Amino acid sequence: MDIIITRSVADAQETKTSFSIPGLSPRIIPFIELTSLTDGIKRAQELIQHSSYSLLFTSTHAARLCHSLLSPGLTTPCYCSGDKAALFLTGLGYSDVHSAHKDSLALVEYMIKHAITYAGTEKLLYLCARDVSHDIVSLLGDQGFNVSSVALYETTHKNYLSPQELAYLTSPCSKIILFYSASAATAFVEIVNHYHLKTALHTLTAVTISDIVGNILKSIPFSDILIADLPNEESLLRTVTLFLNKNQRDT
Known part of the structure; x- marks a missing residue:
């Protein structure tokens, strides 16, 4: 079939x-087609070059763009909503990769449960699509996390x-x-x-x-x-x- x-x-x-x-x-x-956003990639490059961030991902494509265009260190902490993005990063040699094993809301819950000691001190950068249907930044910000986001790409419909x-x-x-x-x-x-x-x-x-x-x-x-x-x-x-x-x- x-x-x-x-x-x-x-x-x-x-x-x-x-x-x-x-x-x-x-x-x-x-x-759907995925189109990289030049301004977003440039902004993310500037942030990563000038400060230390732990990275959040809810898509493998964002992880793919991050690795190929932003070049964060392989020891950069990476938190993923699902196993596919986590396995992708692990396969590239990233050593500090975590998975919530589900979806974006599970990632928020994972961060609150496992990384609450970093709230307010460790800076989190959510790398995502322009049209994400969830608001991880607000949800984590309400819990005291220092988190910002940058859209690396957008989704267009065929x-x-x-x-x-x-x-x-x-x-x-x-x-x-x-x-x-x-x-x-x-x-x-x-x-x-x-x-x-x-x-x-x-x-x-x-x-x-x-x-x-x-x-x-x-x-x-x-x-x-x-x-x-x-x-x-x-x-x-x-x-x-x-x-x-x-x-x-x-x-």
Whole structure:
């Protein structure tokens, strides 16, 4: 069965490489694009060069940009919302990496529980996208943390489909489509409405990383919408595996 990865190209390539589920043929159709912000990168470079910060991440892409463009020391403390960004940094040689194993709110809770002794003294720098849907700075600031943020990139929605992508999405064969973010889900709904595709997607099964993402897709008449138990890639792929196993039993 084909499985469609809707992430940005860089993240989707990593996901495609990590696929090890038998019987799946991954295909990338990105519904979002990530664009670096020159001013934000310059601002972050200035901050890191002139002061010591512990870094906060809620996306692997922010960690990727930080490493390649900001060059913080490998001993810089890094706090990540999920395991993927943490593993990415650890793999590059960063020695002081921590994971909240879940999402942005879990990262806030992790900081309050494990790093409360640093509140008000250690400076935290949240490196993120321009359009993040959460306010880590305010949440941690209310708890006494000295925290600021810099947007390193922005997310833009894809607003077109190539003839090949359009034909593929509306083909009658059963497919799975993965949604990792609210941005990708919103972009997909916009595309569906623009091309009037609602009646042609009944063979697609959507698998989403959270209830929030799933709710965005409720207006689309998929064959089914499945929600991962936890908001991480491992749980998402486990949900796919369970679906495939059930599908095989039913057939």
